[in-house]
Every structure is written in C-alpha cells, then in structure tokens.
Amino acid sequence: VSALRGLLEGAPSRVVTVGVDLLAQALDDQAVTVDRVDWRPPLGGDAVAGALSAVMSDARRDAANRTALARLLGAGAELVDVVPASEALGLERGTFLHAGPPIAWDRASGPLRGALLGAMVLEGLAASPEQAETLLAAGAGITLDPCHHHHAVGPMAGVISPSMWGFVLRDPVHGGTAFCTLNEGLGKVLRYGAYGPEVIERLQWMARVLGPLLQQAVRRRVDGTGPVDIRSIVAQMLQMGDEGHNRNRAGTMMLVRELVPELLDLGAPSGDVADVVRFCNGNDHFFLNLVMPACKLALDAARDVPGSTMVVAMARNGTDFGIQVSGTGSQWFTAPANTPNGLFLGDFGPDDANPDIGDSAITEAGGIGGFAMAAAPAIVRFVGGEADDAIATTRRMYDITLGEHPAYQVPVLGFRGTPTGIDVTAVVRTGVLPMINTGMAGRVAGTGQVGAGLVSPPESCFTQALDALADRAR
Amino acid sequence: MALLAHGGVGVRHCLGLGGRDLSAAVGGRSARQALTALAADAGTELVVVVSKPADPDVVSALERQAAELDLAVEWATLGPGRPDLTSAAERVIERLGGRTRLWPTWGPVQQRSPGLALRGLFCGGTLCDEAMLVAGELLGPIRSNIPLSPELALDVSGAGRWDAGSDHAMVDFGDDALTQGRAHPMIDPALRDERLAVEAADPRVGAILLDVVLGHGSHPDPAAELGPAIASALDGASRLGVVVSLTGTPADPQGFGRQAATLAEAGAQVHLSNAAAARAAALAVRSEELS
Numbered sequence: 001v002s003a004l005r006g007l008l009e010g011a012p013s014r015v016v017t018v019g020v021d022l023l024a025q026a027l028d029d030q031a032v033t034v035d036r037v038d039w040r041p042p043l044g045g046d047a048v049a050g051a052l053s054a055v056m057s058d059a060r061r062d063a064a065n066r067t068a069l070a071r072l073l074g075a076g077a078e079l080v081d082v083v084p085a086s087e088a089l090g091l092e093r094g095t096f097l098h099a100g101p102p103i104a105w106d107r108a109s110g111p112l113r114g115a116l117l118g119a120m121v122l123e124g125l126a127a128s129p130e131q132a133e134t135l136l137a138a139g140a141g142i143t144l145d146p147c148h149h150h151h152a153v154g155p156m157a158g159v160i161s162p163s164m165w166g167f168v169l170r171d172p173v174h175g176g177t178a179f180c181t182l183n184e185g186l187g188k189v190l191r192y193g194a195y196g197p198e199v200i201e202r203l204q205w206m207a208r209v210l211g212p213l214l215q216q217a218v219r220r221r222v223d224g225t226g227p228v229d230i231r232s233i234v235a236q237m238l239q240m241g242d243e244g245h246n247r248n249r250a251g252t253m254m255l256v257r258e259l260v261p262e263l264l265d266l267g268a269p270s271g272d273v274a275d276v277v278r279f280c281n282g283n284d285h286f287f288l289n290l291v292m293p294a295c296k297l298a299l300d301a302a303r304d305v306p307g308s309t310m311v312v313a314m315a316r317n318g319t320d321f322g323i324q325v326s327g328t329g330s331q332w333f334t335a336p337a338n339t340p341n342g343l344f345l346g347d348f349g350p351d352d353a354n355p356d357i358g359d360s361a362i363t364e365a366g367g368i369g370g371f372a373m374a375a376a377p378a379i380v381r382f383v384g385g386e387a388d389d390a391i392a393t394t395r396r397m398y399d400i401t402l403g404e405h406p407a408y409q410v411p412v413l414g415f416r417g418t419p420t421g422i423d424v425t426a427v428v429r430t431g432v433l434p435m436i437n438t439g440m441a442g443r444v445a446g447t448g449q450v451g452a453g454l455v456s457p458p459e460s461c462f463t464q465a466l467d468a469l470a471d472r473a474r
Numbered sequence: 475m476a477l478l479a480h481g482g483v484g485v486r487h488c489l490g491l492g493g494r495d496l497s498a499a500v501g502g503r504s505a506r507q508a509l510t511a512l513a514a515d516a517g518t519e520l521v522v523v524v525s526k527p528a529d530p531d532v533v534s535a536l537e538r539q540a541a542e543l544d545l546a547v548e549w550a551t552l553g554p555g556r557p558d559l560t561s562a563a564e565r566v567i568e569r570l571g572g573r574t575r576l577w578p579t580w581g582p583v584q585q586r587s588p589g590l591a592l593r594g595l596f597c598g599g600t601l602c603d604e605a606m607l608v609a610g611e612l613l614g615p616i617r618s619n620i621p622l623s624p625e626l627a628l629d630v631s632g633a634g635r636w637d638a639g640s641d642h643a644m645v646d647f648g649d650d651a652l653t654q655g656r657a658h659p660m661i662d663p664a665l666r667d668e669r670l671a672v673e674a675a676d677p678r679v680g681a682i683l684l685d686v687v688l689g690h691g692s693h694p695d696p697a698a699e700l701g702p703a704i705a706s707a708l709d710g711a712s713r714l715g716v717v718v719s720l721t722g723t724p725a726d727p728q729g730f731g732r733q734a735a736t737l738a739e740a741g742a743q744v745h746l747s748n749a750a751a752a753r754a755a756a757l758a759v760r761s762e763e764l765s
Contacts, residue, residue, distance in 0.1 A: 003514050004508070004511040008487055008512070008514075008515045009515075020661075023691050026690035029690065030690065
C-alpha cells in the first residue's frame with residue numbers, strides 16, 4: 001500500500017463528503033467529483049446518545065428484531081367474515097372506538113368530534129348532532145377507546161360503533177384476528193368528520209343491505225373455495241400501480257372480482273346486488289379497509305418481543321400521533337400530530353386541513369402505503385410531487401427498516417421487496433422519518449375530506465420510544 | 475504557504491497534520507505518515523514542517539526519520555526564542571534560490587497609542603500563537619484562551635463577556651470552547667466581528683490585530699463583512715489602530731487583491747506576513763520607542 005493511499009499521486013477521482021456543503025462546494029469549484037452523503041446527527045442531539053448506546057448494545061436486540069420481523073413478514077391475512085362490530089368486538093351501546101392513541105372528547109379534533117356526533121345519531125343515542133354534542137361533552141354513559149386496543153383499525157377518525165358492519169380477517173399462521181369497518185367512499189363521509197343526513201343514511205344502508213349481502217357472499221365463498229387471500233391481493237395490487245394506502249384501485253377491482261360470483265349466486269334481489277357491486281366498484285378506496293386489517297394482523301403478530309425496537313403501530317387521532325413498539329408492550333409514545341402537505345379538493349386550502357388522523361398508517365408500519373410509493377407512481381397525482389419523488393421515498397425508507405417484504409414487491413425496483421419493519425434506532429440515528437400517504441380531513445367537524453398528501457410522524461415519538469427501550473435494555 | 479507563493483516558491487502538496495500532532499501526547503503520528511509519503515514523491519525537493527509550539531522529543535524523532543528517509547526538511551515550529559514563520563519562509567525561499575525581504579503591506583500607517591492594551595482576535599490558532607510570540611517579545615505577557623504558559627490563561631467561556639482589562643490579550647476564536655454549536659470562524663466570523671466592536675469601544679484598548687485566511691473552504695468574501703466592521707470600529711476612535719494579517723495568494727477564490735484593498739480602504743493596515751502584522755500592532759502600543 002502506497003503512503004497515504006496514493007493521495008499524493010494525483011487528484012482523487014471521487015470524494016465522498018458529509019455535513020455542511022461549503023467544503024463539498026470547494027471541491028466542486030476545483031472540478032473534483034463529489035458524492036455528497038446526506039448525514040445528520042441523530043434526532044434529539046446529544047440528549048439521546050446515552051439511550052441510543054444502551055439500546056444499540058442490548059444483547060437481545062438483533063435476535064428480537066429478527067423474530068419480530070419474521071412474524072411481520074410471515075403473517076397471512078384471509079377474509080373470513082363480515083359482521084357488525086357488536087358481534088365481532090363485543091361492543092356495547094355507548095362505546096365508541098376511534099383511531100390513534102387514547103383521547104378524550106375535550107381534546108378531540110374536529111373530524112373525530114364530527115364522526116362521534118354521527119355515530120351517536122346512528123346508534124340512536126341522540127336525536128340530533130346538537131344533542132349528541134351535549135351528551136358527549138357530559139360524557140355520562142359514553143366510553144371512548146382506541147381501535148388498536150381491540151385488534152381493530154379504523155381509517156381517518158376511525159370511529160366504530162356497535163351497529164357498524166365490518167370485515168373480519170384472520171392470520172392462519174399466528175392465529176390472530178383483526179376487524180375493520182366497511183369503507184363509505186370519499187367526500188362527505190363519517191370517517192372524515194361529516195355527519196349530515198346523507199352520511200347517516202348511507203351508514204344505515206350499509207348496515208341494512210351492504211353488510212348482510214357481503215356477509216352471505218363471504219361465508220358462501222369460505223364454505224366453497226375457502227377464504228379470500230387478502231395478502232395475495234395486496235401483493236398483486238402493488239404490481240398494478242397501487243400502494244395500498246391512498247391508492248387501492250386495483251385491489252378494489254380484484255376483491256369485487258372475487259365476490260361477484262358469490263353475490264350473484266345468493267338469490268338476493270338483483271337490485272340490491274347491483275347496488276352493492278356499484279357501491280364497491282365506485283369507491284376506489286373500498287379495499288383500503290381490507291389492507292389495513294391485513295397489516296394489523298401482521299403487526300399484532302410481531303408484538304411483545306422483549307428487546308425488539310420494531311414499530312408495531314403508527315396511528316393518529318387528529319390531535320396526537322402515537323407509535324407502539326414491539327419491545328415496550330402496549331405503551332403509546334405520543335406527540336402533537338403534524339399537518340400533511342399535499343393537494344386539495346375544490347376550493348379547500350392548507351388552512352382547512354386538520355392535523356394528521358387515522359389508523360391507516362398501519363399500512364406504512366406494515367411496509368406498504370408511503371413505503372411502497374415507488375410501486376404507485378400515479379399516486380403523485382393525488383398527493384402531490386413528481387413520479388421520481390415516489391421512487392425516492394421508497395428508497396429512503398430502506399434506511400429505517402429492518403427488512404424487505406418477500407411478497408410485497410416493487411416492479412420498478414427490480415421486484416425488490418418493500419421496506420418493512422420500522423426500526424426506532426434507525427429512525428433516531430438517521431433522522432429519516434417514516435413517510436405516510438394520507439387523506440386530509442377538514443379541520444371543522446362536518447366538513448369531510450379536503451385533500452390528500454404526505455406527512456411524517458413527530459420526531460419525539462421515536463426519541464420517547466428510544467428512552468423507554470433504554471430503560472428496559474439489558 | 476502564502477508567503478512561499480509570494481516568494482515564487484511552488485507548493486506541490488499541503489498536508490494538514492492537526493493542531494496537536496507535534497504534542498507529546500499525539501507524538502507526531504500524522505507527521506510521520508506525511509514524511510513517509512513525501513519521501514516517496516519524486517517531485518518534492520524540500521519539506522517544510524509548520525507547527526504550533528512542539529514537543530522537542532517529537533521533533534527530534536521526526537528529524538531522525540527525515541534523515542533516514544534522506545528527506546530535506548525545514549522546521550518552522552514556533553516557540554519562544556525560535557524564528558517566526560516569516561523568517562522560516564525567508565529561509566526556505568533562499569534555500570531554493572529565491573530572495574525576498576519585502577513582504578507586501580497595504581493601507582495607512584496606524585495611530586500610535588503607547589501604553590494602551592493590544593487585542594488580537596484570531597481565527598487561526600497557529601497564527602495566534604505566532605502573534606503572541608512576536609508581540610510578547612515587544613510587550614511582555616499576553617493573556618489568551620490558548621496561552622503560551624498556564625498563568626496567562628484567559629477564561630472566555632462566558633460567551634462574549636470576558637474582559638482582559640488593561641492587559642494585552644489575544645483570543646483564538648477557532649478554539650474548541652468557542653466553536654461549540656457553530657461553524658469555525660474562518661467560515662462564520664460573526665462572533666469575532668462582534669467582539670471587534672466591543673474591543674474598539676474599550677478606551678483601554680489601543681490596537682487590534684485581526685487575521686483573515688483565504689482559500690477554498692473558507693468564507694467566500696470575508697472583507698465584505700470585516701471591512702465595514704473595521705471602518706465602524708475606527709470611526710471616531712482617536713486612539714485606536716487596526717492591523718490585519720491577510721493570509722492568501724492570487725489563486726484563492728476570494729480575490730486576494732480585492733480583499734486586501736477592501737480591508738485597507740476600511741482603514742486597517744494589512745500585512746501578508748503575520749509576524750509583521752503582530753510586530754506592527756505591538757509597536758503601536760509599546761511604551762518606549764525601539765532603541
């Protein structure tokens with residue numbers, strides 16, 4: 001080896017730089033090729049150094065993360081039934097589940113309040129939204145609880161009340177079960193905080209016609225050829241331009257394709273069957289409510305592995321963003337939710353948007369959604385940006401994930417598995433935050449959807465989680 | 475390097491060793507590698523080792539290594555009673571067949587204020603060391619955050635609130651204690667420029683010595699900020715002189731001539747030689763005329 005690795009034998013052909021650009025620029029000015037490495041100090045600065053080293057040197061960490069990741073990647077997801085929440089979850093009248101970490105009425109955001117008002121009316125607990133507001137503010141006889149505490153997930157406000165129908169999914173590998181409501185469509189819908197008469201009427205029709213017909217079709221399918229393999233449809237939709245969070249068009253069509261023969265065979269009134277097929281087909285997000293519980297199953301399977309630094313839930317209630325981590329049990333690490341950046345519907349603008357809301361970030365925790373944006377370049381027409389941004393986003397997420405999904409693949413990246421299993425230590429070390437594709441709800445209760453865009457969790461969810469992991473490190 | 479360039483000597487390689495390399499604790503680890511590499515470089519005729527005050531045993535070991543490598547070395551290691559860097563540069567230039575004794579200066583002769591205090595506000599630690607050695611011979615003890623001996627220590631930890639009173643003092647703004655959470659003063663001289671105003675307003679201060687170092691990776695136009703700061707420091711101050719040590723060559727991206735002209739037009743006396751600048755600043759406040 002020559003002295004100083006040949007540095008004196010001529011100008012280096014390439015130089016790698018880190019940190020402030022001034023020095024890289026000085027090399028540029030002298031016609032040296034510079035590879036700038038985007039490195040930043042860890043999130044939280046010097047304060048996290050002790051916690052970071054404690055967690056990184058936890059002897060259990062590698063094996064624990066391998067276990068958690070293997071469960072996440074290996075989980076199956078089959079659609080086995082369609083039932084009301086009262087039946088699936090044992091929900092009592094007066095109990096309402098909601099998206100995100102725990103929250104009470106006094107801190108609830110506009111869209112969550114709007115959805116609760118609508119649900120009160122739907123359940124017959126209030127004659128009007130005004131009366132519902134009074135009752136909810138008083139709180140007597142009302143219980144609010146996160147969907148996540150009941151093996152359930154709900155998009156946007158995520159409100160689940162006993163009479164709402166939903167999908168039951170089962171993980172045949174680990175035996176878990178997950179529940180998610182039926183998707184109402186876009187625009188003025190309950191999950192975006194709208195609660196007008198048309199919203200309630202749609203929910204009543206869903207409970208009267210849509211739910212029961214889907215139940216019969218799904219049960220007929222289970223009895224005939226077996227449950228619908230949702231994991232397989234998710235794998236296919238990524239090959240067809242969906243990312244499973246904000247673009248579910250191909251997934252929806254594939255689900256309809258699976259269920260139409262069963263629906264036709266039920267002997268139900270043809271008008272009802274047509275209405276059901278028209279409703280499902282007409283809502284490009286219908287399949288989101290199957291992707292979410294599929295991811296929930298996989299992440300629930302990965303819970304409670306001591307020493308694991310893998311994120312098992314990311315969820316928002318419209319006020320707070322919360323994450324849960326495999327190695328820290330059911331503890332939430334919360335911070336005020338950010339407001340998404342993106343594109344707005346009609347005359348709405350940034351001032352109309354509520355902070356981030358919904359359990360749908362379960363998709364990103366499961367390695368799809370924003371993490372699989374490269375598979376869905378058309379998504380940028382919905383959330384903003386350029387097609388290259390979608391590819392860059394997916395590539396960046398590999399920096400903070402533990403592995404690649406064997407079934408969920410991105411064609412444009414050479415069928416590389418999607419970045420899966422968010423590692424708290426990687427997020428803190430790199431400062432790269434998970435990228436979430438999301439819808440935007442109106443800030444004011446009753447508004448509905450105002451747009452769609454991209455958002456990241458607050459940094460402190462991850463630094464708090466790191467502290468808790470450090471407390472338990474061995 | 476800037477002095478050698480002015481003297482017509484080509485500089486083939488410039489290797490940074492690190493400010494503490496020739497200390498007993500570090501033992502010249504970088505210098506050893508550099509000498510080995512330069513010995514293998516056919517185009518190198520002479521090596522100049524420049525250092526802050528060095529450990530004599532480390533220097534001896536390096537001298538033995540250079541002899542074994544058959545490498546011609548000039549030592550420009552600072553220390554009490556040792557030649558300053560300008561003298562070392564003159565020696566190198568003469569050895570390579572050149573000759574220069576006239577180091578360029580720009581700007582007006584400065585106000586003499588015998589008996590008042592000298593302040594040095596430096597970005598470069600080695601330049602600060604050299605200035606303290608040169609000025610110290612003319613003025614006596616100089617306090618500093620990088621003192622030549624421990625009893626001269628000046629505590630500058632209370633951001634901008636230190637006061638050396640009527641003592642002579644020189645501060646290295648590139649020292650670790652003053653670069654926490656901010657860029658090196660060669661890149662961001664804001665802290666030093668603020669201090670210039672504080673010192674200029676102190677009636678006990680008669681001369682201020684500043685350094686400006688040009689080159690790639692340094693501030694893109696230091697005189698644009700320092701010039702007005704100097705002009706405002708001198709404005710209405712009847713007993714103050716400002717001397718600038720300008721390290722640079724015409725090849726530097728900042729425009730060497732323009733930097734010198736801007737600083738001189740602001741009212742400072744500008745020297746290419748740091749030792750000459752330190753001498754000029756010291757003489758401006760020295761009580762008795764040179765014999």
